[in-house]
Structures are given as structure tokens and as C-alpha cells.
Amino acid sequence: MDIPYIVEARPDTGLYNAKVGIWLFLASEVMLFGALFSAYILLRVSAPDWPYGWLNIPLGTANTLVLITSSITTVMAWASLKMNRFGKFKLFHACTLLLAMVFLGIKSFEYHDKLTHYEIDLKDGRIADGHLVENGKDEVVLSGRFAKDQHDLYDLHERKLPPHREIRIERSRIETMSSYGPWHNTYTAIYFTLTGLHALHVIGGAIVIGFLWGPGSRLWESDPERFTNRIEISGLFWHFVDLIWIFLFPVLYLL
Amino acid sequence: MNSPAHEEHFSEHVRRYLYVFYALIFGTIVTVLASFIPFGSRAINVGVALFIACGKASLVAAYFMHLISERKMIYGIMTFTALFVTGLLFLTILAFADFPPLTIKH
Numbered sequence: 419m420d421i422p423y424i425v426e427a428r429p430d431t432g433l434y435n436a437k438v439g440i441w442l443f444l445a446s447e448v449m450l451f452g453a454l455f456s457a458y459i460l461l462r463v464s465a466p467d468w469p470y471g472w473l474n475i476p477l478g479t480a481n482t483l484v485l486i487t488s489s490i491t492t493v494m495a496w497a498s499l500k501m502n503r504f505g506k507f508k509l510f511h512a513c514t515l516l517l518a519m520v521f522l523g524i525k526s527f528e529y530h531d532k533l534t535h536y537e538i539d540l541k542d543g544r545i546a547d548g549h550l551v552e553n554g555k556d557e558v559v560l561s562g563r564f565a566k567d568q569h570d571l572y573d574l575h576e577r578k579l580p581p582h583r584e585i586r587i588e589r590s591r592i593e594t595m596s597s598y599g600p601w602h603n604t605y606t607a608i609y610f611t612l613t614g615l616h617a618l619h620v621i622g623g624a625i626v627i628g629f630l631w632g633p634g635s636r637l638w639e640s641d642p643e644r645f646t647n648r649i650e651i652s653g654l655f656w657h658f659v660d661l662i663w664i665f666l667f668p669v670l671y672l673l
Numbered sequence: 674m675n676s677p678a679h680e681e682h683f684s685e686h687v688r689r690y691l692y693v694f695y696a697l698i699f700g701t702i703v704t705v706l707a708s709f710i711p712f713g714s715r716a717i718n719v720g721v722a723l724f725i726a727c728g729k730a731s732l733v734a735a736y737f738m739h740l741i742s743e744r745k746m747i748y749g750i751m752t753f754t755a756l757f758v759t760g761l762l763f764l765t766i767l768a769f770a771d772f773p774p775l776t777i778k779h
Contacts (some may be wrong), residue, residue: 668722672708
């Protein structure tokens, strides 16, 4: 049995079915991210202090440019198929996949940086803050600095920070020790939730695009219009992923 | 699928995509630079960054996602979505106007 309206438009909607389907799916995605942005607003406005300058702006900017570039290669891949240039489609979508990998690579580096960054509250009231060098049985070694209090750690844009140096701390002097993972505070919790969910979308989109670029591209020989529609649908999802990042970048990195 | 008129039509599309791409790059650079300008209040910086982000998102939705020339049904779906998201964000704002007694406000 043939599935109807996979290429030709339905008379009542004027669209092929997959297009209606992807837009309904994107509508549900807007609500999902909308709810998380609402949570972000609620947490941020309610917080007595909010971290500023905790993320690497050049890396965030680079990732924004990477996703924007992957959006143009995606739409160019679709336009190439519309112009019957399968070779160019392959080239553009290979670039999209490569850019998706670059995005995830940069994001992984940023996550690793946060997960190896520790705040150690000492029994004498001081705070040691920096990247973990050694987590020994008797002592912990950080490459970092001492802070007077929590407030000293929050606004990193405004403060002139002392250069990082090696700090050796005996375990017996440590009150608490926590990495900058999602458990650290409200900011890192919402940062990892929002960017983690977004990264899962990037992975999902890359898998679909990878399939359509590889084994799925055989459909071009038997049913080019249907294949072009599939590329359009996967492209719509990819642009949505880009669109979400356009908001995540300033909200989490710059403000 | 490959008449000269068809080719010309999509070549025009490709030119438009490139202009949008340049605009998005420009918007990103302006967003980063604007975040370092001391407007006097963090709220103004937030407003400026979100204004530019809305502009960039509109370009992506209108041209890359072809919303500028879509069918009525898609507009209908997205209009309802926009209404619901606005309602959701409005509920968040309402929450700040309705603190229970004895709530500690920072």
C-alpha cells in the first residue's frame, strides 16, 4: 500500500504530510524550550546573585558561527537538490556534518572545563577556586586562586583576577569540595540542562542528516522528489536547533 | 526539475540565503560587542541582546525555514504556538506579582 501525500500536496492543506508533521513537532519543541526558558527567567530573577563571565565567550561565539554556517550549508544542500546537483548536495551536507561535529567538540571541551573546575571551601573560611591538577589521598592540587567569599567568584567580567597558580590543599583543611557540574548551583544546573538538551538535538539532527547523506541518499536515484522533501524536513529541524542556540548564546554566555 | 527558469529561481534563492548568512554573522558580532558596552543597567544589555537575537531568529525562520512564503496551515500552527509560549512566559511574570505572605525577597 502506498503512503499518500509523501510527494504531492494534500488538496486541503496544500502541503505534503511530512511538512505538516515536522511543523507540529517543531511547535511542541518550541513549547519544550519555552518552558525551560521560563524556568531560566524564574531562577535568574529570584536569585540574589547571578554568575557573570563564567563561560568562555570566544568559544561560545565560535560555536554560534559554526551553527550559523551549518544552517547555510543545510539550506544550500536542499537548494542543490532542487537544481538537480547531487554532487553539490553531498558536499554541502558533508560540511553540515563536519560542523555538527565541531560544535559538539567545542561543547564537550567546555563541559570538560566545567567538570574539572572546582570550588573548595576551606575550614578557615577562604575559598580555593580553580582547575583540578591532582586529587590525591592526602592533598588536592588546583591551578587557581583564593577568593575572599562567594561574591568574589560571581562577577568575573568586572573583577581583575589574580593569575592562576598552583595551590596545594591538605584534605584535613577542606570543608566542602564541588566541581562546576549541574549540581554546583542554580546557574550551572540551568546551563547544563539547556545546553545538554540542545546538544542532544544536535546529535539527533546529525544522525538523521548523516543517514540521509550516506545510505539514505540512495533514494535520490529512485525517487528524487521524495528524497528532496526528506532533506527539507531534516533541514527544518536543523534550522530550529540553530534558532534555539541564537537565544541560548546571549542568555547564558553574555548576560 | 531543471528548466532554465527553475535554475534561475533557485539561484535567486541561493543569493538570498547568502545575504541572510552575512546578516547572521554580523548580528552575532554586534551581539558580542554590545554585551561589553556599559549601558548603565544590566537590564538594558539584556534587552539589546534579546532584540538582536529576535532579529536573527526571524531571519532564520523567515528565509532558511521558508516561513516567509509558507501555507496558511503552517502559519496557523505557528500562531497558536506563539500564543501559548507568550502565555507561558506571561505566567512566569505573573508569578512575581503574587508572592505568598512572608516570602523572603532578595
